[in-house]
Each structure stands twice: as C-alpha cells, then as structure tokens.
Amino acid sequence: MVFEHKHIISTKVLSRADIELILTTAQSFKEINQRDIKKVPTLRGKTIINLFYENSTRTRTSFELAGKRMSADTINISAASSSVTKGETLEDTAKNIEAMDADVIVMRHPASGAPDYLAQRLSRCSVINAGDGAHEHPSQALLDLMTIKEHKGTLEGLTVAIIGDIARSRVARSDLYALKTMGATVRLAGPATMLPPGLDQLGAEVYSDINAAIKDADVVMMLRIQLEREGGSKLLPTKREYAQFFALNPENMKLAKPDAIVMHPGPLNRGVEISSYVADGKQNVILEQVENGVAVRMALLYLLAGGGASE
Amino acid sequence: MNTIIKNGRVIDPSQNIDAILDVRIASGRIAQIDKDLEAGADEQVIDATGLVVTPGLVDIHVHLRDPGYEYKEDIVSGTKAAAAGGFTSVACMPNTNPSNDNKAITRYMIQKAQLEGFANVFPICSITKGQKGDSLVEMGDLKLAGCIGFSDDGLNVEDGAMLRHAMEYAHGFDMPIIAHSEDESIKDGGVMNEGALSTELGLSGNPWVAEAASVARDIMLAELTGAHLHVCHISTSRSVELIRAAKQRGVRVTCEVTPHHFTLTEEAVRGYAVNAKVGPPLRTAADVAALREGLRDGTIDAIATDHAPHHIDDKNMEFSYAAYGMIGLETALPLALRLVDEGILSLAEVVALLSYKAAKALKIPRGTLAIGVAADVAILDIERVWEVTRQSIKSRSYNTPFENQSMKGKAVMTLRDGNVMHTEV
Numbered sequence: 001m002v003f004e005h006k007h008i009i010s011t012k013v014l015s016r017a018d019i020e021l022i023l024t025t026a027q028s029f030k031e032i033n034q035r036d037i038k039k040v041p042t043l044r045g046k047t048i049i050n051l052f053y054e055n056s057t058r059t060r061t062s063f064e065l066a067g068k069r070m071s072a073d074t075i076n077i078s079a080a081s082s083s084v085t086k087g088e089t090l091e092d093t094a095k096n097i098e099a100m101d102a103d104v105i106v107m108r109h110p111a112s113g114a115p116d117y118l119a120q121r122l123s124r125c126s127v128i129n130a131g132d133g134a135h136e137h138p139s140q141a142l143l144d145l146m147t148i149k150e151h152k153g154t155l156e157g158l159t160v161a162i163i164g165d166i167a168r169s170r171v172a173r174s175d176l177y178a179l180k181t182m183g184a185t186v187r188l189a190g191p192a193t194m195l196p197p198g199l200d201q202l203g204a205e206v207y208s209d210i211n212a213a214i215k216d217a218d219v220v221m222m223l224r225i226q227l228e229r230e231g232g233s234k235l236l237p238t239k240r241e242y243a244q245f246f247a248l249n250p251e252n253m254k255l256a257k258p259d260a261i262v263m264h265p266g267p268l269n270r271g272v273e274i275s276s277y278v279a280d281g282k283q284n285v286i287l288e289q290v291e292n293g294v295a296v297r298m299a300l301l302y303l304l305a306g307g308g309a310s311e
Numbered sequence: 312m313n314t315i316i317k318n319g320r321v322i323d324p325s326q327n328i329d330a331i332l333d334v335r336i337a338s339g340r341i342a343q344i345d346k347d348l349e350a351g352a353d354e355q356v357i358d359a360t361g362l363v364v365t366p367g368l369v370d371i372h373v374h375l376r377d378p379g380y381e382y383k384e385d386i387v388s389g390t391k392a393a394a395a396g397g398f399t400s401v402a403c404m405p406n407t408n409p410s411n412d413n414k415a416i417t418r419y420m421i422q423k424a425q426l427e428g429f430a431n432v433f434p435i436c437s438i439t440k441g442q443k444g445d446s447l448v449e450m451g452d453l454k455l456a457g458c459i460g461f462s463d464d465g466l467n468v469e470d471g472a473m474l475r476h477a478m479e480y481a482h483g484f485d486m487p488i489i490a491h492s493e494d495e496s497i498k499d500g501g502v503m504n505e506g507a508l509s510t511e512l513g514l515s516g517n518p519w520v521a522e523a524a525s526v527a528r529d530i531m532l533a534e535l536t537g538a539h540l541h542v543c544h545i546s547t548s549r550s551v552e553l554i555r556a557a558k559q560r561g562v563r564v565t566c567e568v569t570p571h572h573f574t575l576t577e578e579a580v581r582g583y584a585v586n587a588k589v590g591p592p593l594r595t596a597a598d599v600a601a602l603r604e605g606l607r608d609g610t611i612d613a614i615a616t617d618h619a620p621h622h623i624d625d626k627n628m629e630f631s632y633a634a635y636g637m638i639g640l641e642t643a644l645p646l647a648l649r650l651v652d653e654g655i656l657s658l659a660e661v662v663a664l665l666s667y668k669a670a671k672a673l674k675i676p677r678g679t680l681a682i683g684v685a686a687d688v689a690i691l692d693i694e695r696v697w698e699v700t701r702q703s704i705k706s707r708s709y710n711t712p713f714e715n716q717s718m719k720g721k722a723v724m725t726l727r728d729g730n731v732m733h734t735e736v
Binding site for chain 1: 505506507508509510511512513514515516582583624627628629630631632
C-alpha cells in the first residue's frame with residue numbers, strides 16, 4: 001500500500017492502515033539497528049534537518065541516528081545557535097531551509113501548532129512534528145505502539161493507563177488518538193489540576209484516582225512531572241505528595257494485570273512519578289521504547305522521503 | 312450643495328420611522344423627511360430606490376492605532392474603513408502609543424478625523440495614566456476636550472479599589488467606565504476558549520469564568536458607586552445572564568457584543584487560525600445562542616466591532632505568539648443582517664443596535680435622523696452580495712477570519728454632515 005501523508009503532524013489523522021504500515025516498516029528497519037554495520041543506503045542523497053526550538057537529547061539523537069543509519073545527510077539546528085535568536089520568523093527560517101533543498105524538516109517547538117504552520121507554508125519539504133507545545137508528539141506515540149505490540153501481539157482490546165501531567169503532555173494526546181484508532185481503551189489519570197477539560201470528548205476514560213486507572217491495565221505509562229515549571233506550585237503542593245498519591249510503585253503496580261508492562265517516555269524522575277523498583281523491574285520496557293524509537297523514526301523518514309511505498 | 316435622498320426605505324429607530332420617504336439635507340443637517348419631496352434647482356438628488364436609508368452607523372468600539380501604530384492603521388485609513396462599512400461615527404480606544412490619557416492626544420484624534428478622516432471620531436480615554444492601572448487620568452479635563460468615556464480596554468483594571476474610585480470619580484462627571492472585563496489571573500495566559508478543543512490543540516485555555524467573574528465584580532462596583540458601567544465585547548452566556556439580572560435590579564449597566572462573537576464559535580480557531588485569535592476568545596455554540604438571545608431581548612445594547620487592525624507581521628506566526636484581534640468595520644453590517652435572515656432581529660432592530668442604541672449607550676449625540684442634527688446618513692443595499700478580499704478591504708490591515716467569504720448587505724453610500732464619504736452606488 002502507499003503512504004498518503006506528506007507530513008507527520010498528528011496521530012489523529014492517521015488511519016489504522018497508516019499505523020500498521022508504519023509499524024510494519026519500523027519492524028523491518030529494527031533489524032538494521034541490530035547489525036554490526038548499522039547502515040543502509042536507503043536515503044542516500046536525502047537531506048534531513050532537525051530544527052529544534054526546545055532542548056532535547058533523546059528525540060533529537062533518535063531522529064539523527066535514524067537519518068544517518070539510512071545514509072541521509074542530517075543537520076541539527078538548535079534555537080540557541082541559529083538565526084532564531086536574531087528574531088527571524090519561523091516562516092523565514094523554514095523557507096531558507098527549504099531553499100537549500102532539504103527533504104524533511106523534523107521540528108520540535110514550544111508553541112502548539114508550529115509544525116502545522118510550517119507545513120502550510122512549505123511547498124516541497126515534508127515536516128515531522130517532534131513535539132509541539134502541549135499538542136502532539138506522534139513519533140513518540142508510534143514507538144509506544146510498536147513496543148506495546150511487540151509485547152502483546154496486538155493493540156486491539158488492550159487497556160492502556162497513561163498517568164501524570166496530561167494537561168501539558170503532547171505524548172498523552174498522540175498516544176490517545178493512535179491507541180484509539182487501533183482499538184485500545186485509553187485511561188488518562190493524574191491530579192485533577194493536570195487533567196484538562198474535554199478528554200472524554202477526545203475518547204479517553206478519565207481518572208483522578210490512579211489506582212482505578214491502573215486496575216487490570218495491560219499497559220501503565222507514566223509521564224514526567226515537572227514541578228519546576230512556571231505555575232507548577234499552583235497545580236501541586238509538593239513532589240513528596242505527588243509521589244505519595246500519583247507515582248507508580250510495586251504496590252499499586254499489583255493492581256494491573258500480572259503481565260502488564262511499564263512504560264515512560266523519559267526522562268525519568270526516579271522517586272517522583274515512578275519508583276526505581278518499578279522503573280528497573282522486570283515489567284519495564286522503557287529502554288525498548290528508546291530502541292524502537294530509532295526504528296519508528298527510520299520508518300517515518302523512509303515513508304516520507306524514500307518513495308513512500310512498501311509491501 | 313443641498314441634497315435629497317429619494318425613494319429609499321427610511322429606517323430611523325430613534326423616531327420609529329420605517330417607510331418609503333425622502334430625506335432633505337440642507338447645510339449639512341437633516342432638514343426634512345417626508346413623502347415625495349420636490350428637488351429644487353440647487354439640490355442634487357440621490358436615487359435610493361430599492362435601498363435602505365438609515366442614520367449613519369455608530370461603532371462604539373474601534374482601535375484606530377493612531378498615534379503610534381500607523382503601520383497597522385491610522386485615523387484616515389480606519390475611518391475610510393468605517394465609511395465603507397456604513398459607519399459615520401466611531402469611538403476609539405486609548406491603547407495608542409503614547410496612550411490617550413491626555414487632552415493633546417484626544418484633540419489630535421478628533422481634529423485629524425475632522426480634517427482628513429471619513430468619519431467622526433469620539434475618543435475614549437484611558438482610566439489610568441498609561442493604562443498602567445495605578446493612577447487616574449484627568450477625567451474632567453478630558454471630558455472638556457471631547458472624550459466620551461474611560462477604558463483601559465485590552466487590559467482589565469485588576470485593582471478593585473482603583474476601579475471603584477475610577478467609577479466614583481467618572482460618575483461625578485457623568486461619564487461612563489467602559490470595562491474590558493477579564494480577570495487576568497483566572498485567564499492565566501489562556502489564548503483561546505478553554506474546552507475540549509483547547510485540549511485537543513494543546514493551547515492554553517481561557518475559561519468563561521475569567522470574563523464572567525470580572526463582569527460580576529464590575530457590576531457590583533457599579534451598583535455600589537451608582538456609576539454607569541459599559542461592558543465591552545461580552546462573549547459568554549454567563550455575562551449575558553449577569554447583565555440581564557443587573558439591569559432588572561436597576562444597575563446602570565450597558566453592554567455590547569461584537570459580530571464575531573455572535574457569529575463564530577471556537578471552531579474557527581481549528582488549524583491554528585491566527586485571524587480567529589481574539590480577546591475575549593470565540594466561545595461555544597451555546598454562548599453564541601445566549602448572545603443572540605441577549606440581542607433579541609434587549610439585554611445587549613449595541614453591536615460594536617472591536618475593530619482591531621494588525622499588520623501581517625504581528626499575526627503571521629505561531630498561534631500562541633500572534634497578536635489578539637481582528638478587523639470588523641467592513642463586515643459588521645452583513646454579519647448583523649444575518650440575524651435578520653435568521654429571524655432573530657428585525658431590520659429596524661439591527662439598525663438600532665448599530666446606530667441609535669449604540670450611540671445612546673455611550674451618550675454619543677449621533678445615530679438619528681432627527682430634524683436639525685448633523686446629516687450623517689448610511690444608504691444600504693441589504694441584498695447586495697459581495698466577497699471579502701484583500702482588495703476590497705479599506706482598512707490598512709486585513710486580519711479577518713472572513714477573508715474570501717461571501718457577505719450579503721453593503722453600505723453603498725455614506726454621508727457625513729451631508730458630504731459623501733463613501734460611494735459605490
């Protein structure tokens with residue numbers, strides 16, 4: 001089948017067939033990453049720009065490796081070292097990059113909608129959203145789906161609990177849409193101050209008691225909590241109280257199905273949203289997520305820049 | 312030269328006129344309204360057959376950006392847009408640079424409009440010096456200079472004691488306080504209406520209560536002080552309820568609604584449409600219905616545009632960073648006329664909300680065709696279908712969510728003091 005999308009901005013617009021194609025493609029690329037010589041010529045001559053307006057280690061490295069392992073030329077631009085600090089508009093920056101005949105721009109940006117904005121204004125270049133504000137982070141969701149599917153064999157009928165600062169989580173939104181499309185049930189949980197309005201209308205089950213969310217779940221995904229953010233102390237009293245009521249620990253993990261897996265998009269706040277006993281426990285698949293991240297991003301780059309067709 | 316506007320359907324809510332009549336203008340004033348007036352040799356005749364003749368429309372809430380932001384709009388371009396929309400008078404907000412908190416700027420605005428403009432300008436001065444919220448402007452002196460009311464529009468006066476004393480002091484000079492009622496701390500940086508859509512788009516939400524809580528406070532301060540409070544651009548059903556109840560118990564409160572708030576919902580923001588970014592934000596379908604009911608039952612006194620021109624450089628960017636506001640002078644009439652088509656208001660009621668009642672809310676001596684007043688007249692073709700395009704827009708900016716949309720109803724001629732300010736007959 002043919003991949004119809006020019007950009008990857010949101011998982012909301014991906015069909016079941018799209019997601020299956022991405023995951024199948026990623027699975028075939030995963031094998032490359034396990035080779036001694038981790039390089040194929042698939043995207044030779046293609047140019048990929050990582051345009052990062054926010055700090056990122058994991059996601060940027062993952063996209064960079066994904067491009068390089070397929071022989072694309074990969075350039076990283078970070079806001080601190082570019083014309084961005086000189087006050088250039090996003091449109092001008094992006095058009096300059098496009099004028100240098102880049103094939104894909106991978107963008108992370110603190111403002112929701114920035115990748116949309118870019119995609120509307122570029123004529124040739126594909127845009128991959130590597131996280132925009134509190135909107136979406138589709139490649140993270142797709143690597144989550146890949147990891148879940150590897151463990152559970154299917155996504156259909158699973159119950160996935162996502163716990164933490166849902167209001168400011170782009171990961172939760174992208175996971176919600178993709179998991180729903182694949183037939184899973186998604187529970188979103190956290191302190192009520194971190195549950196934005198309308199989550200039920202977006203298709204989620206909403207809980208402010210995390211024990212209820214974890215009960216009989218197949219997957220428990222914890223999100224990073226950032227108390228140091230502006231206004232954080234209006235949302236939560238202390239990290240101590242957060243750990244007491246909203247963290248995953250060996251005790252409440254028992255409420256999940258016995259074969260449930262534990263996920264986290266990273267970076268971990270050990271002792272805050274997740275106890276080290278669980279983070280390092282035998283049910284955790286956190287590093288598999290990271291590993292699959294490279295494969296999923298290879299798949300996305302391939303589908304956008306490599307011709308798009310795959311059987 | 313004197314003029315006769317012949318055979319138009321004259322609608323003047325101030326005198327309960329709605330009939331096919333002729334209007335005679337002499338020496339810049341309304342001289343006579345009657346059937347079958349004979350044109351004298353020195354009189355030019357405007358044939359208004361099939362057209363509607365109304366008092367020149369009055370917009371009590373515009374931003375003309377002059378002085379200081381002339382790259383967005385100035386008094387000439389802004390009043391040209393007004394005339395094209397059928398408006399002959401506009402009340403302009405003080406958030407210029409420097410802000411209008413003094414007699415010199417107030418006079419500059421009025422005079423520039425008289426000498427170079429295409430509509431009358433009635434300045435609204437700031438409540439506090441520099442709109443900083445901490446010390447009162449010279450309200451008495453400003454009234455003498457031609458100011459018609461006080462507002463820190465765009466900003467809420469957060470300090471309750473400050474607003475209370477502003478009301479008391481303004482009341483002493485029989486001047487209204489015009490409130491942009493939005494509690495900044497509850498708003499908490501929200502850039503669109505809070506709800507499922509803001510969650511989906513990942514944009515920070517501005518909940519209805521930010522407006523309603525502030526409206527409630529402001530109403531009670533008006534109740535305490537006896538001052539006249541005019542609430543700007545209400546957007547939520549709760550504000551309508553609060554103002555309806557306050558009016559019932561005799562509080563001196565008036566309010567306005569913008570065409571965009573009674574026409575669009577938050578859905579217009581989908582796709583991060585920066586031209587739908589406005590303060591207060593576009594709300595839900597239930598709010599739109601409540602605003603229309605408020606117009607129907609008389610709770611809302613005026614349709615005002617909050618015409619807020621912004622240069623493309625202030626808009627063309629990430630949604631969260633883009634400026635708030637949209638232009639409105641040239642689309643207000645057709646959007647209001649949709650309420651007639653939908654059976655919510657009569658044509659005369661729409662005309663009243665855009666002229667006589669609006670003027671009355673802020674005691675602007677316009678919005679009527681009474682004999683002897685300045686001949687400010689709008690001639691409307693309520694059936695004309697036209698398209699909003701960058702070429703059609705007279706404003707210096709074209710930040711409107713209605714771009715490339717079809718409109719029905721157009722001011723085809725606008726006269727100020729009997730002189731043609733705009734014509735496309």
